[in-house]
Amino acid sequence: MPHLVPPSEQYKASFLNAVREAQATGSGLGDTLSFDVVEMERDFPAFLAHLRRFEPPTVPPQGFVNSEALWLVEGNAYLGRVSIRHTLNQRLREFGGHIGYEIRPSERRKGYATLALRLALERARSLGLERVLVTCDVDNLGSRRVIEANGGELEGEFLVLEFHDRPIQRYWIMVQD
Numbered sequence: 001m002p003h004l005v006p007p008s009e010q011y012k013a014s015f016l017n018a019v020r021e022a023q024a025t026g027s028g029l030g031d032t033l034s035f036d037v038v039e040m041e042r043d044f045p046a047f048l049a050h051l052r053r054f055e056p057p058t059v060p061p062q063g064f065v066n067s068e069a070l071w072l073v074e075g076n077a078y079l080g081r082v083s084i085r086h087t088l089n090q091r092l093r094e095f096g097g098h099i100g101y102e103i104r105p106s107e108r109r110k111g112y113a114t115l116a117l118r119l120a121l122e123r124a125r126s127l128g129l130e131r132v133l134v135t136c137d138v139d140n141l142g143s144r145r146v147i148e149a150n151g152g153e154l155e156g157e158f159l160v161l162e163f164h165d166r167p168i169q170r171y172w173i174m175v176q177d
Contacts, residue, residue: 002073004071005073007051018105019032067083068083068084072103080104081102084123097135097170099121099133109142130175133170135168157169
């Protein structure tokens with residue numbers, strides 16, 4: 001059964017293949033598309049440390065919040081990732097929210113995004129969050145379905161932000177009973 005784990009050397013080959021996949025298809029989140037695979041191959045431990053740099057008890061620099069990166073895996077296969085921000089700052093309230101997720105291109109449309117978000121919501125609950133904000137581009141129908149399948153309630157559609165060229169939708173999901 002797929003589950004969330006901290007980023008690990010164990011999944012290096014599968015993760016790097018997923019990054020290559022996303023870059024070849026042009027269908028990944030911005031940071032995935034700009035990852036330097038050669039540099040990651042050369043020093044994967046440094047890349048893992050970079051992913052985990054804002055985990056508590058680290059005090060993040062001004063403008064950042066505590067967060068964690070988790071990978072959705074099954075066996076030794078990397079399927080996707082989630083980012084969980086423990087609090088919101090002004091920018092995250094506008095764009096990004098508490099949780100972001102991405103599934104590698106070859107594993108999409110198999111229910112993994114819905115599962116990844118559900119598992120991330122369980123983690124958010126364990127962090128004591130009562131409700132979380134999740135955003136998506138207004139034209140990302142797949143992501144909208146994933147968010148709604150996990151109980152997302154649409155707050156509204158927001159016009160283009162100065163740092164993002166498409167309108168977004170903001171959803172709130174209750175995680176405490």
